[in-house]
Amino acid sequence: MNAIKSLDDLKKVREEALAKRKLRETSGATQVIVGMGTCGIAAGARETMKAVLEYIETHNLPNIVVTQTGCIGLCEQEPILQVVSSQQEKVTYGKVSPDVAIKIMHEHVEKGEVVKDHVIPSV
Amino acid sequence: MLKEISLHILDIAENSVNAGATRIEILVAEDLRKDELVIKIKDNGRGMDAETVKAITDPFVTSRTTRKVGLGIPFLKMAADACDGSFKITSGVGKGTEITATFRRSHIDRMPLGDIKGTFLTLLIGYPHVNWCFRYRFNDRVFEFDDKQVKSALDGIPLSDPQVLMYLRNSISEGIDKITSQNKSSVFQEMK
Numbered sequence: 313m314n315a316i317k318s319l320d321d322l323k324k325v326r327e328e329a330l331a332k333r334k335l336r337e338t339s340g341a342t343q344v345i346v347g348m349g350t351c352g353i354a355a356g357a358r359e360t361m362k363a364v365l366e367y368i369e370t371h372n373l374p375n376i377v378v379t380q381t382g383c384i385g386l387c388e389q390e391p392i393l394q395v396v397s398s399q400q401e402k403v404t405y406g407k408v409s410p411d412v413a414i415k416i417m418h419e420h421v422e423k424g425e426v427v428k429d430h431v432i433p434s435v
Numbered sequence: 436m437l438k439e440i441s442l443h444i445l446d447i448a449e450n451s452v453n454a455g456a457t458r459i460e461i462l463v464a465e466d467l468r469k470d471e472l473v474i475k476i477k478d479n480g481r482g483m484d485a486e487t488v489k490a491i492t493d494p495f496v497t498s499r500t501t502r503k504v505g506l507g508i509p510f511l512k513m514a515a516d517a518c519d520g521s522f523k524i525t526s527g528v529g530k531g532t533e534i535t536a537t538f539r540r541s542h543i544d545r546m547p548l549g550d551i552k553g554t555f556l557t558l559l560i561g562y563p564h565v566n567w568c569f570r571y572r573f574n575d576r577v578f579e580f581d582d583k584q585v586k587s588a589l590d591g592i593p594l595s596d597p598q599v600l601m602y603l604r605n606s607i608s609e610g611i612d613k614i615t616s617q618n619k620s621s622v623f624q625e626m627k
Contacts, residue, residue, distance in 0.1 A: 316602035322588045325599060329592045341593070348561060350446050350507045354437055358445060358550070361557045369600045378595040380561030382453055 332374055340398035341375045342421055347392035349383030355390035356409065363410035364393075367417040376421065389432055395420050406432040437510060439549025440474060440538070445557060446507045447476045447534055452562050454480025454532065459558075459565055463551060464572040465540065472540045472548065479531040488526050511536055518542035552608050555580070559603060560594050569607070576614035580607060 316322055346352070346361045361380065368376055386392060389406030393413060396402045403426055405416060412430055419425045437443050444461060451459045456478035464473040483491070492512045511534075512522040519539040526532040538545045555569045559582060568581040589599065 316598060316605075319584060319588045322585065322599065322602060325596070325602075326589050326592045329596050329598075346561065348445065348449055348557070350437075350449075350510070353442050353446050353449075358442065358553055358557050361561065362553050365556065365560060365595070365600055365604075368595060369597050369604070372597045374596060376595055377593050378560055379563065380557070382449055 329374065341377050342398075343394075343396040344376060344378045344417075344421065345394040345396070346378070346380045347382070347384060347390055347394075348380040349387070349390075351383050351387035352390040352392060355387075357391040359410050360391040360393060360408050360413045363413040364417060367414055371417075371422075373417075373422065386432065392432070397421075397424070399424060400426070404432045405430045437514075437546075439547055440472070440514075440545075441549040441551040441554040443507075443511045443514065443536070444474055444476065444551070445554045447511060448558055450507060451476060451478035451480050451532065452565060454478060454482070456480035456531065457564075457566060458568070460568040460570070461555075461558075462570045462572065463548070464570075465548075465574070466572075467540070467574055470540050472538045472545065473535065475533065475535045477531065477533040482528045482530045482532055483526045484528050488524055491524060492522070508534075514538075514546060518545040520545075552604075552611055555607050556604055559607075560600070563594050571611050571614065573614045578610040578614045580610060 316325060344364055346357055346364065348357050348361070361378070364378055367373070368378070384392065386406065391408045393405045393408040393416060394402055395405070395416065403420065405412070405427065408416065408430060412427070416427050416430070419427050437446060444463070448459055448461060458479050460475075460477045462473070462475040465471075492509050508524070515522045515536040515538055519542055520537045523535045524532065551571070559567050566581075566583060569579070571578045585603070592599065594600065594603065
C-alpha cells in the first residue's frame with residue numbers, strides 16, 4: 313500500500329474506495345463503537361480504540377465505520393465495544409482490552425463469529 | 436483517575452461533543468521558557484448558564500442522566516491546581532464553552548502529557564460529524580491540523596478506511612514530531 317502524502321492522493325483513494333463500495337453495497341458496512349465516557353477512558357478505552365484502528369490499517373479492512381460514544385451506564389464493564397452489522401443484531405462486549413479488541417476484530421468483524429466470552433448479556 | 440493530560444483532553448472533548456458542538460478546537464501549548472503547559476478546549480456547543488458554570492467543578496453537578504455524578508471537570512481542575520496551575524472555564528448559553536487548564540511544566544506532580552497523537556486520532560475518527568481543529572505549540576513552533584480540507588477531499592468516504600486512516604495517523608504523528616524535535620534547522624528545510 314502506498315502512503316498517501318497529499319490531498320490529491322486522498323482524492324484518488326476516495327475514487328478507489330467508491331468503486332470498491334459499489335461492489336460491496338449489498339453487504340453493508342460494519343459499525344464498531346467504542347465507549348469513551350470518563351469511565352471508559354479511565355478503564356483504557358483509548359488503547360482499545362487504537363487497537364481497533366491499528367487492526368483495520370494493518371489488515372487493510374475496508375467498509376468498517378469506527379465511532380465512539382459516551383457513558384452508557386455500565387461503567388463497571390468498561391472498556392465497552394459494540395459491533396453492529398447488517399447480518400447480526402448489535403453485540404455489546406465488556407472489559408475489552410486491546411487484546412480482546414483484536415480478537416473481536418478478527419473473529420466477529422472479519423468472520424462474523426461472536427466472541428462469546430466477552431459479551432455483556434441483555435443490553 | 437486519569438493518568439495523562441491527553442486523557443483529560445479526550446474526556447473534556449467528549450463533553451463538547453455531547454453539548455452538540457459542530458466545531459471543536461484543541462490547543463496544547465508547551466513553553467519551556469515560561470515553564471508552562473497549557474491545554475485549551477473550545478467548542479461551539481450549547482454552552483451553560485452562569486450558575487451551572489459556577490457549580491461545574493463540583494463532582495455532584497452533571498448533565499448526564501445515567502448517574503448523578505460527573506467527574507471529568509473536577510478531575511482536571513484538581514490536576515491543574517496540584518501543579519501550581521490554574522483552571523478556567525468560560526461559557527454562555529448558545530455561545531459554546533472554553534476550558535483552559537495551565538500546569539507548571541516542571542512540577543513534580545504534573546502528570547505526563549501522554550499519547551496526544553493517539554488522542555487526536557481517536558477524536559478525529561470517533562466523531563466524524565465534528566469539525567476538529569488540533570493545535571500543538573512547542574515554544575514558538577506550531578503544528579495545526581484542521582480536518583476541513585481532508586473531509587471535503589474525501590466527500591463521504593469514511594475516515595476509518597484503512598488508507599485514509601494511515602494518512603491521518605501519519606499527518607498527525609509527523610506534524611507533532613517535527614515541531615517537538617530539537618533540530619530546528621531540519622524543520623526549516625522541510626518547510627521549504
